[in-house]
Amino acid sequence: MAETILVTGATGTVGSELVRALINRGVNTRAAVHSIIKGDRLRHFNPEVQLVEVDYHRPASLPxxxxxxxxxxxxxxxxxxxxxxxxxLVDAAKAAGVQQVVRLSAAGADMEPGIQLGRWHRQMEQYLEQSGLSHVILRPTSFMQNFVNYQGQSIREQGAIYLPLGEGRMSYIDAFDIAEVAAAILTDDVAKHHGQAYTLTGPQAVNHTEIAGIIGQATGRPVQYVDVPETAARQAMQGAPQWMVDSMMELNALGKAGHLAGTTPAVEQLTGRPPRSFQEFAQEHRHELMPA
Incomplete structure (x- = not known):
C-alpha cells in the first residue's frame, strides 16, 4: 500500500514547494492548510492532492x-x-503512529548560547527528539525567496533593497532546494536518516551589494542595496509584536557580523546535485522583481 505524507504549512514558501516535489515523485500527498479555499491553489500541481483543514488554535482538528x-x-x-x-503536532504524530517526522528548523539552532529564534527552534527540536518518533532535522539558512516576498515591492518600485545587514555575507538557499532535500528524505528508507540534523545552505555566501547587482543583471535595470541603520530598521517594524522585532534584529546582527556565511555540501549529498545559485534564482524569478 502506498504511503501518505502529510505536509504542514503547505501553502507557505517551503511547504508549497514540497507539495510540488512530492507530487512529482508520485507520492500520496496530504496538504494541511488553514483554509480549504486558500489551499485550493495547490491542486494545480495535481488535482489528486488531499487538502485537510487544520486550525492550530483547535487541537481537536489534528487527529x-x-x-x-x-x-x-x-x-x-x-x-x-x-x-x-x-x-x-508532535503529540498528534505520535498518537497516529507516524513512522517518520522531518522537521524544518533553522541554521544555528544548535549554537550556544545562540539567539532567541535559535533557542526556540532548539526547544522544538528537542521535544521531537524526546518523543521516540523517528525524526530528521533540517536547518536551512535564510531563503532567497525573501527578496521576492519581503523586498520585492521596493525592488520593483524603487530599484532598491533596504536591509540592516552591512556588508555581511550570507549563504542564502532557494526554497526549491529545501523542498527537494525534504522530498528525498521522506521517500527514502526511514532508518537511513533517523536522528540526523542537516544544515542546508546555498552554494556560496554573498553580500547584499552583490545580491543587488545580481538582481539588477537579471531584471535589466539598476538595483542598489541600502544599508539601513538599526534604529531605522526597528522603526520600520513598528506595529509588529516586540518579540518579533527583537528576534529579527538579533538575526540581522548575526548576518551583519558574517556569522551566517558558512556553506555545507548537504544539499548535493542528499539530492545528487548542487544547490541553486543566487544567479539562477534571480533569473527564474526576474519577472516578479520587475516593475509592473
Missing amino acids: LAFTGVDRVFLLTPFSDQQLIINQQ
Whole structure:
C-alpha cells in the first residue's frame, strides 16, 4: 500500500514547494492548510492532492489530519505560540503512529548560547527528539525567496533593497532546494536518516551589494542595496509584536557580523546535485522583481 505524507504549512514558501516535489515523485500527498479555499491553489500541481483543514488554535482538528499518515513534514508558523503548536503536532504524530517526522528548523539552532529564534527552534527540536518518533532535522539558512516576498515591492518600485545587514555575507538557499532535500528524505528508507540534523545552505555566501547587482543583471535595470541603520530598521517594524522585532534584529546582527556565511555540501549529498545559485534564482524569478 502506498504511503501518505502529510505536509504542514503547505501553502507557505517551503511547504508549497514540497507539495510540488512530492507530487512529482508520485507520492500520496496530504496538504494541511488553514483554509480549504486558500489551499485550493495547490491542486494545480495535481488535482489528486488531499487538502485537510487544520486550525492550530483547535487541537481537536489534528487527529483527522494525521489519520492514515505514514510520514510528516513538520513546519510550525512564526508565532509566539510556536512551541505549543510544535508540541501539539508532535503529540498528534505520535498518537497516529507516524513512522517518520522531518522537521524544518533553522541554521544555528544548535549554537550556544545562540539567539532567541535559535533557542526556540532548539526547544522544538528537542521535544521531537524526546518523543521516540523517528525524526530528521533540517536547518536551512535564510531563503532567497525573501527578496521576492519581503523586498520585492521596493525592488520593483524603487530599484532598491533596504536591509540592516552591512556588508555581511550570507549563504542564502532557494526554497526549491529545501523542498527537494525534504522530498528525498521522506521517500527514502526511514532508518537511513533517523536522528540526523542537516544544515542546508546555498552554494556560496554573498553580500547584499552583490545580491543587488545580481538582481539588477537579471531584471535589466539598476538595483542598489541600502544599508539601513538599526534604529531605522526597528522603526520600520513598528506595529509588529516586540518579540518579533527583537528576534529579527538579533538575526540581522548575526548576518551583519558574517556569522551566517558558512556553506555545507548537504544539499548535493542528499539530492545528487548542487544547490541553486543566487544567479539562477534571480533569473527564474526576474519577472516578479520587475516593475509592473
